[in-house]
Amino acid sequence: MLVKTSKEIESITEIDEEVWKPPLPPTDLVFDDEEVLESNRHRLNINALIRSVQQAFVGRNDFFTGGNMFIYYSSAQVRNQDYKGPDFFVVLN
Template structure:
């Protein structure tokens, strides 16, 4: 059974990317959502949905599941599985093979909320190749135009220069801090002007 760490991590990924792409309507984010890729699959119950996946260049609207044959044959462009004691072996073997050979998902990552283990793979020549971390330790890829890295034990998104992609609350705090910094600079300038006998309000 997934722990609260899994749910917190999943919510963080979804909310961060939705806020980052808030002006767009050409993507879908799935979280613990079934992906149906064969018409007899629902009866066979052969696959639990990915923990987190993204499909680009599709209509942004609510869905109960992702059904490949109803979505123009589209499979997820990126998948992230959150490892647990119960799922780690399957995520590293069975699901990796499925995403590589059937889904042909360009980028696949797994992350352990318990240990902060992060691994990523990119599809090249019909095979998954490990993604090497950059100098910051981030796994930078092209599907999202973002990198993945670990901060304080959490999987986070980063932009192409290594800056943390904020959540909405973090963005509000950043804007507030910037405003306060600018206000402090303005107050210091006004104080200097007054010391010189200049009224800054005139």
């Protein structure tokens, strides 16, 4: 049985990080549409919807739910201002 020392493990980790570096996201994306939420109650409702979906899909790992975020399909849409900023959304895989 072979046991790797911490130095061997360290060097493997360093190599892996050098081989694969995740692409950096664009830095010129719109992050604010200057529209404020209607009220705190509005935000509480968004949170309730998110929690409801998470509870309904408990045990699944093929979905994402969020709120008050911009959704981009391509960087070209940013230039055309063709993006959505829904209050609540669910993405299914």
